[in-house]
Amino acid sequence: MKYLCLVWCEEGKFEALSNEEREQLDRDSMGYDQELARSGHMIATEALQSPANSVVVRVRHSEISVTDGPFAEAKEQLAGFILIEARDLNEAIRVAAGIPLAKLGSIEVRPVHNFG
Amino acid sequence: MxxxxxxxxxxxxxxxxxxxxxxxxxxxxxxxxxxxxxxxxxxxxxxxxxxxxxxxxxxxxxxxxxxxxxxxxxxxxxxxxxxxxxxxxxxxxxxxDMDLIEDDVLRLIFTCCHPLIPADAQIAMSLREICGLTTEEIAHAFLIPPPTVAQRIVRAKNRIRSAGIPYEVPDKDQLPDRLQRVLHVIYLVFNEGYSASSGTDIVRADLTAEAIRLCRTLLALLPDPGASGLLALMLLQDSRRAARRSATGEIILLADQDRALWDREMIREGLALIDAATEGGAVGYYGLQAAIAAEHARKRKADETDWHRIVRLYDLLLGARPSPIIELNRAVAVAMCEGPAAGLAIVDAILSRGELRDYHLAHAARADFLRQLKRFPDARLAYENALGLCRQEPEKAFIRKRIAELPE
Missing domain, CATH: 1.10.150 (DNA polymerase; domain 1)
Known part of the structure; x- marks a missing residue:
């Protein structure tokens, strides 16, 4: 089964970290990505830029509208994702719990639809 | 590879x-x-x-x-x-150390069944850790959302960690108190192997063999009538394994099974355990079920079955532990003695109390009685209800076959 681990985090919390803490977090995150790659859980992962840089696109009556993210006010922002392969939901939870940012923010574990 | x-x-x-x-x-x-x-x-x-x-x-x-x-x-x-x-x-x-390794699964069961862990979490955890079912499969079998099952398992593991629940088989003096839950889980493991809750194969021989092995190990630690009754029950049920499916994987009912395929060695051991328990006078919940299985095992032909005796054993079983599933099984035995109308009345009474409505075998039994009573449109409806609730491919195929055989 594939699961998408969405990493949610308050921007303020990340900014409140000291340089040292932030470097440590980066190192831990990279280390964990490598571990997941080696253990075969990892399918893909990316860290996302701030939602301040994002736009929202809609098409209504064939017309494209582009606005700032309406999600900018939300408390937690999507900071990144890891798409993993796991035996079941509890294994995915175990993998998600190891993501270093789980200590700062929260990880949403979404099963991927399997149309097989 | x-x-x-x-x-x-x-x-x-x-x-x-x-x-x-x-x-x-x-x-x-x-x-x-x-x-x-x-x-x-x-x-x-x-x-x-x-x-x-x-x-x-x-x-x-x-x-x-x-x-x-x-x-x-x-x-x-x-x-x-x-x-x-x-x-x-x-x-x-x-x-x-092979001795330690042999006991590890038993340690795992005692840990999963620790009294500090809620009963529903014990079952979910046991099915996942001991039977190797996935969270999603357990959720499917119990008709609950996967996140609920996942949370129960995570909480149970947190509890094991925070309460420092030891990973061990308890001392002899504590064993009797802890045994009931463990026997229950061993039987759950066996049942998952005997009739897998989902998937393409009805039998998982690795799980039935493991449950029997665990029960033997337990019995060696503590001679207990419950454990010996359970071992007898599992041996007698598993003795029919080779006869329960056709070469193409179709289900063969007890009455139609080739009894020459039954494992005589398992039957011999199971019957000896039952006889010893009956002599000792301590026939418990599992022992009574084993006694019912023994009634079939003793007979070389299906039409020699003493259904009156089986109904009496079900009466004892219901007295010991009332359960709608046992009532349903009793209904089948009653129908064999008194005819399908008597069986149908019992199943209808169970369903009208609101019990077993989601259980496909209740509807399948009802459908069988209706078919025997030649109420074919009602039988078709009941089979379709059973089909909608059934999660297992071979059973679905069996129900579809029954529907196809109904006269228009």
Whole structure:
């Protein structure tokens, strides 16, 4: 089964970290990505830029509208994702719990639809 | 090769996990180690061949990878250093100790069934850790959402950690109190093997054999009428395994089975256990069920079955522990004595109380009675209800066949 681990985090919390803490977090995150790659859980992962840089696109009556993210006010922002392969939901939870940012923010574990 | 590794996962992964939990002292760490060990096997075995003792290889590979990983992480986190030290040299001697390994699954059951863990979590955890079902499969079988099952399992594991629930078979003086839940779980493991809750295969022989092995181990620790009744029950039921399916995987009902295919050795042992229990006068819940199975096992032909005696045994069973499932089974026996109308009345009474409405076999039994009563449109409806609730391919095929055979 594939699961998408969405990493949610308050921007303020990340900014409140000291340089040292932030470097440590980066190192831990990279280390964990490598571990997941080696253990075969990892399918893909990316860290996302701030939602301040994002736009929202809609098409209504064939017309494209582009606005700032309406999600900018939300408390937690999507900071990144890891798409993993796991035996079941509890294994995915175990993998998600190891993501270093789980200590700062929260990880949403979404099963991927399997149309097989 | 991948199929071989999958087969070994199916047959060995639970025992490897149980041993890793003992060696690593933590469920999640052990699960990670198990995953790592099989990932390593998928890399190495195609080149080097399957090791002589795959179980020992998987245990030591999983354990080594965990220590390796903790060592890498502990460069940044000093608290992990202590864990790593505790895992290293002292336990080296225990790894190859087969006596310890044989008991590991039993340790795992006693831990999963600890009284501090809620009953629903005990069952979910046992099915996942001991039977190897996935969270999603358990959710499917119990008709509850996967996140609910997942949360129960996570909370139970937290409880094991925070309450310091030991990973051990309790002392002899505590065993009797703890035994009931453990027997229940062993029977659950057996049932999952005897009639898998989902999937394409009705029988998983690895699970029935494991349940029987565990019950024997338990019985060796503590002679207990409940445990010997359960062992008898499992042996008598499993003795029919070869006769329960056709060559093409279709279900064959008890009445139509070729009794020459029944395992005489299992029957002999099961009947001896029943006779010993009856002489001792202590026939418990499992013993009574075993006595019912024994009624079939003693007869060489289906039409020699003493259904009146079976109904009386069901009466005793219902007196000991009322259950709608047992009432349903009794209804089938009553129908064999008094005809399908009597059976139908019992099933309808159960359903009208609001019980077993989601249980496909209740509808299937009802459909069978209606078919025998030649109420074909009603029978068709009941079979369709059963089909909608059934999660298992061979049973679905069986119900579809019954529907197809109904006269228009």
């Amino acid at each position: 991948q199929k071989l590794i999958d087969d070994i996962y199916r047959s060995h992964s639970r025992r490897v996990l149980a041993t890793l939990i003992r060696l690593l002292g933590d469920f999640d760490r052990a699960e990670e180690a198990l995953h790592e060990a099989f990932a390593e096997a998928a890399r190495k075995w195609p080149k080097n061949g399957v090791p002589e003792n795959p179980m020992a290889w998987l245990v030591s590979t999983g354990r080594f990878r965990t220590i390796d990983q903790l060592r890498r992480r502990s460069r940044f986190d000093a608290s992990l250093k202590d864990i790593e030290d505790s895992l290293y040299p002292a336990k080296e001697a225990e790894i190859g």
